Amino acid sequence: MAEQMLSEVGVATAATDLGLRWIAMRHADDHVHIVATLVREDGRTNWMRNDYPRCVKATYNVARRYDLHRRVPPADRTAHRRAHPVEVSKARRTGRPQTPRDELRRRVRRAVAAAGSEEEFFVGLREAGVLVRLRRSSTDAQMITGYAVALPGAGTASGRPVYFGGGRLAPDMTLPKLRLRWEISVPPPATPTVGRSERVEAMRQAAKVATAAADDIRRAARTEPERAQATAVAAADLLTSLAYVMEGDRRGPLHRAAEVFDRAARDLYRRVPRSTSRCQEMRAMSRLVALMGRLSGDDDTIAALALVMDLARLADTLEQLRKAQQRLHQAEAARAAADALRMVAGGRQPTVTLPLTATPRPEPTVGGGRRAGRGR
Numbered sequence: 001m002a003e004q005m006l007s008e009v010g011v012a013t014a015a016t017d018l019g020l021r022w023i024a025m026r027h028a029d030d031h032v033h034i035v036a037t038l039v040r041e042d043g044r045t046n047w048m049r050n051d052y053p054r055c056v057k058a059t060y061n062v063a064r065r066y067d068l069h070r071r072v073p074p075a076d077r078t079a080h081r082r083a084h085p086v087e088v089s090k091a092r093r094t095g096r097p098q099t100p101r102d103e104l105r106r107r108v109r110r111a112v113a114a115a116g117s118e119e120e121f122f123v124g125l126r127e128a129g130v131l132v133r134l135r136r137s138s139t140d141a142q143m144i145t146g147y148a149v150a151l152p153g154a155g156t157a158s159g160r161p162v163y164f165g166g167g168r169l170a171p172d173m174t175l176p177k178l179r180l181r182w183e184i185s186v187p188p189p190a191t192p193t194v195g196r197s198e199r200v201e202a203m204r205q206a207a208k209v210a211t212a213a214a215d216d217i218r219r220a221a222r223t224e225p226e227r228a229q230a231t232a233v234a235a236a237d238l239l240t241s242l243a244y245v246m247e248g249d250r251r252g253p254l255h256r257a258a259e260v261f262d263r264a265a266r267d268l269y270r271r272v273p274r275s276t277s278r279c280q281e282m283r284a285m286s287r288l289v290a291l292m293g294r295l296s297g298d299d300d301t302i303a304a305l306a307l308v309m310d311l312a313r314l315a316d317t318l319e320q321l322r323k324a325q326q327r328l329h330q331a332e333a334a335r336a337a338a339d340a341l342r343m344v345a346g347g348r349q350p351t352v353t354l355p356l357t358a359t360p361r362p363e364p365t366v367g368g369g370r371r372a373g374r375g376r
Helices: 002-009 051-065 085-093 100-113 118-127 175-181 196-223 225-247 253-265 277-292 298-324 328-345
Strands: 022-028 031-036 131-136 144-150
Touching: 002 031, 002 051, 085 100, 100 118, 100 144, 100 225, 100 253, 100 277, 118 131, 118 144, 118 175, 144 175, 196 225, 196 277, 196 298, 225 253, 225 277, 225 298, 253 298, 253 328, 298 328
Parallel strands: none
Antiparallel strands: 022 031, 131 144
């Protein structure tokens, strides 16, 4: 099995080829460790570019060939970039519940869900208390080509803010990809009246659209996969706006469910689908829910919980779609989001099983807890 995996990757070669050399060491009853050199027997170097995704894919193929119980699916690059362990350790030292990268991702995602244009997006970022730095074209100063955001009070030791570009927060948060959302804009009613009855009506409208979106995904799964993909991404925006309406700035269980659902809804390899009439309708509902503001009574709370249950059914549909597409990482995320949404709708506290922030591990130490100096 190890030889088949390494042959697919390009490490193992025929006996007559003076290629790379490798060993497999049995470390326990259930796994082996593999060590391979990158210098061939004839002195040339094989740099093995993109070796990690190739190894993961080859391992999955071997596990499927031998019908092993545990299979790690190939990487699909739908996960957002996780915080570095240094960021996690600094957040712990400063008493922050999450890293600035994760906090910025949540605030930017909320601004995206509530915006119908590029101008509204940048206004929403500033209203969310985020420092924004625009990148302009080197040939046309009036043209904006990108942006970066920073969290106030979370800078370097000298007090300088640490900026993160949109692509460093999530694969679909770069400005060119966000602009694809705003090609066709269906704005909500201008200056809508905000009250409890209006909020209830907005939740009911959003619930109808969510139910129609689930049916749309089922119908378009085979014949129009891009349409189903666009609908799933727009549903993530609606859930993001709903999480802020129900929980505010608190990163509660609904916020965590929205982040996991967002992972399940992304397209492969950082692609962004073209907008459709259905996804624009859902984004209009997302903006309307965001404009309605926080819940204020039992009536709008009940309507919001009904919307949460409809979104849980939509997550079930998304899970079925991802399983049919053999995108197992995203199917697992959709399942976790559906379970969490049902627990929220039932008044219970969910536990989202997919970790969103890396847990820092203690550095290896020797001799009384102090790291040994590296010899020269």
